[in-house]
Amino acid sequence: MSISRRSMILGTGAAGTAALALSACGGGSDSGDGGSGGGSGDPVYANETEPQNPLIPTNTNEVGGGRIITSVFAGLVYYKADGTVENDVADSIESDDNQTWTIKIKDGQKFSDDSPVTAKSFVDAWNFGANTKNAQLSQSFFEPIEGFDKVSADKATGKETLSGLKVVDDLTFTVKLVSEQSDFPNRLGYSAYSPLPESFYDDTKSFGEKPVSNGPYMVDTWDHDQQIVLVPNDKYDGPRKAKNAGVTFTIYSSDDTMYGDLESGEVDVTDLIPTSALSSYQDTLGDRAVNDPGAVFQSFTIAQNDPNFSGEAGKLRRKAISRAINRKQICDKLFYGTRTPATDFIAPVIPGGGEKDIPGAEVLEFDEAEAKKLWEQAEKKQPFKGEFTLAYNADAPHKDWVDAVCNSIANTLGITAKGKPFPAFGDFREQITKRELKGAFRSGWQADYPSAYNFLGPLYSSAAADGKGSNDGDYKNPEFDDLLKEGLSAADENAAIEKYKAAEAILMEDLPAIPLWYQNTFGGFSENVSDVKYGWDTVPLYYAITK
Amino acid sequence: MIWYIGRRLLQMIPVFLGATLLIYVMAFYAGGDPIQAIMGDKPLSPAVQDQLRSQYNLDKPLIVQWLIYVGKVVRGDFGVGFNGRPIFEQIRDAFPVTFRLAIIAVVFETILGIVAGVISGLKKGTWIDTTLLMVSLLVIAVPTFVIGFVAQFTLGVKLGVVPVNVGRDASLQNLLLPGFVLGVVSFAYVLRLTRTSITEVATADHVRTATAKGLSRTGVISKHIMRNSLIPVVTFIGADLGSLMGGAIVTERIFNIHGIGSVLYQAINKSESPVIVSVVTIMVMIFLLTNLIVDLLYAVLDPRIRHAK
Numbered sequence: 001m002s003i004s005r006r007s008m009i010l011g012t013g014a015a016g017t018a019a020l021a022l023s024a025c026g027g028g029s030d031s032g033d034g035g036s037g038g039g040s041g042d043p044v045y046a047n048e049t050e051p052q053n054p055l056i057p058t059n060t061n062e063v064g065g066g067r068i069i070t071s072v073f074a075g076l077v078y079y080k081a082d083g084t085v086e087n088d089v090a091d092s093i094e095s096d097d098n099q100t101w102t103i104k105i106k107d108g109q110k111f112s113d114d115s116p117v118t119a120k121s122f123v124d125a126w127n128f129g130a131n132t133k134n135a136q137l138s139q140s141f142f143e144p145i146e147g148f149d150k151v152s153a154d155k156a157t158g159k160e161t162l163s164g165l166k167v168v169d170d171l172t173f174t175v176k177l178v179s180e181q182s183d184f185p186n187r188l189g190y191s192a193y194s195p196l197p198e199s200f201y202d203d204t205k206s207f208g209e210k211p212v213s214n215g216p217y218m219v220d221t222w223d224h225d226q227q228i229v230l231v232p233n234d235k236y237d238g239p240r241k242a243k244n245a246g247v248t249f250t251i252y253s254s255d256d257t258m259y260g261d262l263e264s265g266e267v268d269v270t271d272l273i274p275t276s277a278l279s280s281y282q283d284t285l286g287d288r289a290v291n292d293p294g295a296v297f298q299s300f301t302i303a304q305n306d307p308n309f310s311g312e313a314g315k316l317r318r319k320a321i322s323r324a325i326n327r328k329q330i331c332d333k334l335f336y337g338t339r340t341p342a343t344d345f346i347a348p349v350i351p352g353g354g355e356k357d358i359p360g361a362e363v364l365e366f367d368e369a370e371a372k373k374l375w376e377q378a379e380k381k382q383p384f385k386g387e388f389t390l391a392y393n394a395d396a397p398h399k400d401w402v403d404a405v406c407n408s409i410a411n412t413l414g415i416t417a418k419g420k421p422f423p424a425f426g427d428f429r430e431q432i433t434k435r436e437l438k439g440a441f442r443s444g445w446q447a448d449y450p451s452a453y454n455f456l457g458p459l460y461s462s463a464a465a466d467g468k469g470s471n472d473g474d475y476k477n478p479e480f481d482d483l484l485k486e487g488l489s490a491a492d493e494n495a496a497i498e499k500y501k502a503a504e505a506i507l508m509e510d511l512p513a514i515p516l517w518y519q520n521t522f523g524g525f526s527e528n529v530s531d532v533k534y535g536w537d538t539v540p541l542y543y544a545i546t547k
Numbered sequence: 548m549i550w551y552i553g554r555r556l557l558q559m560i561p562v563f564l565g566a567t568l569l570i571y572v573m574a575f576y577a578g579g580d581p582i583q584a585i586m587g588d589k590p591l592s593p594a595v596q597d598q599l600r601s602q603y604n605l606d607k608p609l610i611v612q613w614l615i616y617v618g619k620v621v622r623g624d625f626g627v628g629f630n631g632r633p634i635f636e637q638i639r640d641a642f643p644v645t646f647r648l649a650i651i652a653v654v655f656e657t658i659l660g661i662v663a664g665v666i667s668g669l670k671k672g673t674w675i676d677t678t679l680l681m682v683s684l685l686v687i688a689v690p691t692f693v694i695g696f697v698a699q700f701t702l703g704v705k706l707g708v709v710p711v712n713v714g715r716d717a718s719l720q721n722l723l724l725p726g727f728v729l730g731v732v733s734f735a736y737v738l739r740l741t742r743t744s745i746t747e748v749a750t751a752d753h754v755r756t757a758t759a760k761g762l763s764r765t766g767v768i769s770k771h772i773m774r775n776s777l778i779p780v781v782t783f784i785g786a787d788l789g790s791l792m793g794g795a796i797v798t799e800r801i802f803n804i805h806g807i808g809s810v811l812y813q814a815i816n817k818s819e820s821p822v823i824v825s826v827v828t829i830m831v832m833i834f835l836l837t838n839l840i841v842d843l844l845y846a847v848l849d850p851r852i853r854h855a856k
Contacts, residue, residue, distance in 0.1 A: 050813070052585075054631045061589050135598040140590050154594040208631060224632065224640060225805040226714055250715060253812070256696070257803040260704045260711035267712075395816060426818045427579030429588070443588075458590075469590045 041245050043229070044529060044545050047258050047270040048249035050225050054208020057194035058129030058136040063539070066191055071230055071247065071542055072213040073194035074238050076103060076122070077185060083295075083349055083450035083536030085186050088238050089117060089195070089214070091171075093188070098180040098489055105171050110235040111197040112218045119173035121195035123165045127151070128201070129192060133158035138192035140469075141448075144184065146176045180489035182496060183451045190449050216240045216543045217247065225251055230542075242543045243531070262524055268547065269532055269540050271523040275397050278336045285524045291338055293348040294538045296519035297455060298339070300390055300405075301443040301473040301512065305435065313381035318511040319363050320374035321388070321440075324412035326366040330404045331517050338522045342515035345455055345504050349536045352452035352497035354518065360508030364515055368412050375413050387416035389439040393428040394421035398442060405516070432472050443472065443513055450536050452500045457484055460512050475512030555839050559832065564617065566831045567824050571613045574820040581605065581818040585629055603629070603821075616821060620828075626821045628814075634825050637810055642829075644717050645799070645806030649791040651719075651726025656734040657784055663734075664741020664780075665773070671746050680742075683735035691794075695728045695801040714803035722804070729798040733787050740783055744776035751775075778848055785841030789834035793827075 051065035060069050076090035087093075091104040109117035128134055130142035130151045142148055146164030150156075164176035177184060187193070197212045210219050216238070217230035228249040232242040250267060252258040255274035261267040263284065273281045282289040302309050302318060309317055327341035340348070343361055348354025355361075378384070390406055392398040402419040409417040420439070422428035431437040447454040458464050462481050464471035480503050487499035507513075521538040529547045534540050582596050582605065600606040604615055619626055625634040667679045686694075702724060703711035713721045748754060749772055757771045796808035807826055814822035 050630075052630055052817070061587055132592065132594040132598060135595050135602065137586060137589065137591065137595075139592060139595055152592050152594060154597070156594070205631070224637070225809065250712065251805075252712070252714070252803050253805070253809050254800045254803060257699070257712050257714075257801060260699060263704050264707055264711055266710070422579070423577070424579055424584070424816065424818060426581055426584035429583035429586075430580040433580075433583060464590070467590075467593075470588055 042528075042547055043246040043248040044244050044542065044547050045266065045268045046247055046249050046540065046542060047267055047272060048228060048251050050251050051228075053137065054205070055211045055219065055222075056136070056200075056204065056208050057191050057196070058125065058134075058138045058141075059208075060191060061137040067249070067539055067542075068219070068228060068230070069191040069194065070215075070539070071217045072211060072215045072219055072233070073191065074109075074215040074236060074240065075191070075194050076105070076188040078238075078240055079189050079450055079536055081533045081535055081541060083351070085189060085450070086239060088189070088240065090188070093185045095184075098182045098184070099177050101175045101177070101184060102168075103173055103175065106238075107171060109214060109237070111212050111214045112233050112235050113197060113199060113212045114235065115197050115199070115212075116170075117195055117214050118170045119167045120170075121197065122193070123167050123173050124201070125194065125196035126165060127161045128196070130162055131158050131160060132156040141187070141190065141192040144177045144179070144181055144187075146178050148178070179485075182488055182490055182493075183449075183453050186451045187449045216242045220246070225253075227251060240543045243546050244543075245547070247542045247545075262526065265526045265528065267526065268529045269523070269525040269542075269545060271521070271534065271538055271540055273338070273522050273524065275400075278338055281522075281524060282336075288526070289522075289524050290532075290534060291520050291522045292534065293340060293354065294519050294521040295347045295349050295450070295536050296444060296446045296538065297342065297345065297347045298442075298444045298516045298519060299342070299345075299513040300440045300516065302440045302514070303435065303437060303472075304474045304476075304512070306438050308384055308386070308439075311382070313378040315510065316374050316378035316381070317384070318514065320371045320378060320413060321409055322363050322511060322514045323365070323367045323371035323374065324409045325405055325514075325516070326408050327364070327517055328366065330401060330408070334400055334404055335517075338520045339517040340520060341517050344501075345507055345513075345515055346452050346500070347447065347455065347518045349521075350447060350450050350452055350455065351493060352500055353455065355501060355504075358501055358508055359505040363508055363511065366408075371412050372414075375415075384415065387418065389418060389420040391420040391422060391428065391431070391437055391439065391441040393423075393425040393442075395424050401516075402442065433467065435474070440514075441472075444519075445470075446537065452497060453484065453487060456500060456503060456507075460507060471512075473512050475510065477506060477510060480506045480510075552839070552843075555842075559835050562831065562835060563828065567617055567620075567828050568613055570824045570827045571616070571820060572609065574815075574818065574823045575609050575612075577815075577818070579818060581629065581820070584817050612820070616824065620825070625825050628822055629817060629819055634822050637822065638807065638825060638829065641805055641807045641810045644722075644804060645792055645795050645808060647717070647719065648722055648726050648729060648795055648798070648804065648806060649788055651722055652730030652733065652791050653784060653788050655727055656730040656737050656787070660734045660737025661741050661777070661780065664738045665745055665768070667738065667742040668745025668749065668776075669768070671742075676742075679738060683738045686731055686735040691728065691732060692797050692801060694731060695725075695798055698724060698728055699801060712803045714805055717804055725798050725802045725804060728801075729791060729795055733784075733791070736783065736787075737780060741776070741780050744779055745772060748772050748776040774848060778845060781844055781848065782841055785837045785844070786834070788837050789830065792833060793830045 049064035052062050053059050053065055055068055057069050057073055060066055074088045077085050078088040080086055089105050089109055091106045093101060093103050095101040126142055129136045130139055130148060132152050133156050145162050147162040151160045151162055166174045199212055200207045216236050218233040220229040220231045222228045231246040255272050256276060258270060259274050259277050262270055331339040331341055342364055343356045344358050346353030390402050392402050406417040406419055432441060458470045460471055460475050461484055462476040465474045465476055483499050483503035487496045490496035490499055521534045525532045529545050531544050531546045533544055582599055604612050628634050628637060663679050667676045670676050699711060702709045709724045710721055713725055754771050757767050795806055796812055799806045799808040811826045
């Protein structure tokens with residue numbers, strides 16, 4: 001999903017960290033009154049944006065709601081800070097063929113209303129999320145499951161169910177996929193796969209305001225546009241037990257105000273730094289500043305139907321443009337080191353991401369002479385018409401880097417290159433969806449779950465083209481598709497990563513999108529808190545923070 | 548008088564219809580496709596998109612959407628926003644905060660503006676007058692967001708005397724600084740307007756007569772100068788109350804106040820026509836009402852103006 005604008009970072013908030021030896025000192029807190037680990041009775045204050053939808057796991061597709069869903073629900077698995085996958089509600093997730101999975105859940109798990117978490121809690125929730133009648137925004141997450149085509153049909157009535165889901169007994173269910181997918185268990189920590197209690201179906205409306213949940217926290221109050229108060233859920237007995245007395249999310253309409261609050265100790269942990277403070281925040285906050293590799297990949301896409309970029313000349317031209325961008329200079333001078341120049345198509349916190357040895361990766365290095373040469377070769381084959389434009393939505397802070405990239409291209413190649421702003425995100429996406437946008441447009445991706453495949457399949461595979469996924473440039477390459485398939489059915493992760501790297505080598509040649517940089521996890525925390533860790537997906541692991 | 552008020556209230560109906568239609572059209576053509584904004588970059592099957600479109604009447608022609616909307620509003624139903632919350636509820640929660648903020652701003656600009664304007668007008672040409680004029684020019688020249696951020700940074704972050712983030716507790720006391728920031732530009736206008744008005748009236752015949760009759764200076768100022776010269780100022784302040792409520796967007800964002808301005812801002816971001824139209828229409832109505840009150844105040848200030856014709 002793309003990082004289209006601040007409130008649209010559709011990421012999962014799920015993450016995890018090793019609950020280190022803290023449980024030895026006084027044990028994990030098992031009640032809402034006062035955290036353990038030396039925590040006080042005060043809640044941790046965190047930054048937040050107003051969730052754009054009711055708090056229903058399958059209908060939450062942006063970070064404001066994602067943070068809350070991940071904190072209040074426990075899925076089958078969770079992600080540790082480094083992106084490794086650990087069981088949360090699941091006892092085991094196994095398969096002989098990577099296609100039919102048997103999932104067993106731990107006995108004795110409960111929702112906050114004391115009702116049991118069973119296999120049915122998952123199966124019913126997934127069926128609800130997948131059915132068109134319910135118009136859930138995360139419907140596409142159930143696509144890999146057999147029978148999705150039926151429940152997602154136009155005429156679905158809400159009664160149809162996924163034929164690939166079968167409840168075996170109270171604690172066991174099986175999932176049959178449409179194809180082999182070795183990374184299926186990795187997906188299951190994403191918030192859309194959370195279980196739902198029986199009471200949800202009786203009254204979805206009040207559930208969306210104050211969900212009955214099975215995770216480390218539960219929603220105490222939600223004052224719209226002001227704050228969301230989470231308190232520890234004493235029914236939760238999993239690996240992510242809350243080590244604080246609760247988390248109060250303050251909703252900020254402006255990043256600058258949030259940063260002012262951070263400076264005056266009014267907010268304890270943030271995962272955003274306003275553009276105006278990027279240059280100074282590391283000095284201001286000292287060792288309370290955070291700037292680590294992140295899970296966000298930024299690029300721009302050139303539509304395959306742009307006549308200027310078709311055929312052999314188009315290929316040379318894309319390479320020339322890529323070589324004409326001084327990524328390092330932009331990351332250092334404009335972003336003050338909170339971005340890292342890209343060396344591949346997958347963010348560095350993901351296993352198999354941030355690789356530096358992909359064949360053809362030199363195309364991402366700034367080289368003025370080479371860029372000029374490639375451009376001239378392309379001109380001989382087919383002269384460039386018009387000017388190079390890079391479209392973006394102006395309601396988020398993109399203008400500066402777009403201008404910098406365009407200047408870099410213009411100065412190197414001696415052509416006219418300029419940004420093309422759209423006033424609102426909706427406008428921008430509409431043009432892309434209708435395939436009316438010529439030239440280049442900004443694209444970004446934050447993985448939904450930590451997997452190399454998730455940075456490739458949804459963006460460049462033929463199956464995701466023509467409006468069926470996020471392949472907005474309609475790039476199609478059977479060879480690339482085959483390598484992805486082989487990666488998915490590979491025996492182990494290392495074998496899969498080799499296949500993905502081979503697939504990336506093809507992308508380096510074709511450049512359906514031109515990689516720019518990885519966005520780091522950056523933020524900061526106050527003097528009142530310790531044990532602040534950020535998840536692989538840039539969101540802090542709230543449950544581990546002590547105060 | 549009653550007839551006059553009645554007529555003015557009746558005139559609001561066409562204004563209401565026209566304003567909603569105009570804003571509906573503008574919101575419709577300005578923001579692109581709201582469904583695209585809802586889905587972000589996630590692929591959403593056409594089936595679900597259609598489902599959402601019909602849920603929010605987005606599949607119908609623009610004029611039909613507007614008619615459905617107006618039909619519901621007349622019955623007191625503002626509809627439901629994209630986030631599943633009733634729009635009326637969203638506005639009801641946010642409105643009092645903005646109203647408080649605007650009132651603080653108006654009180655501040657009225658008292659300080661008129662006092663400074665009167666001093667300036669009576670001491671025309673002295674150093675006091677020049678200083679006040681310079682100050683007001685400076686305030687008009689500096690954009691609100693600069694004044695807001697500087698005030699927030701110095702008083703909030705550095706000195707810690709006021710909260711940086713008023714959103715957590717929008718009490719009257721915490722709203723003082725944002726109210727001041729919001730009203731400061733209008734303060735400058737009120738000052739200049741009062742000054743001009745005072746200087747004009749101060750040299751008028753009836754004032755000279757009053758002074759010649761031996762009235763005390765204070766009596767002349769309060770009875771003969773002030774009352775006559777306040778008419779344009781009252782007009783300005785009345786109209787300003789309306790614009791302050793709409794113009795609070797910037798101030799509200801700086802201080803993270805959840806008022807009508809931030810509701811509007813978010814709705815524009817999501818191209819949520821029903822919310823935009825509801826908020827702006829309410830603004831228009833407030834504007835018309837304050838104008839009516841101002842017109843009625845004329846009669847109080849100046850017996851020569853009568854509405855009962």
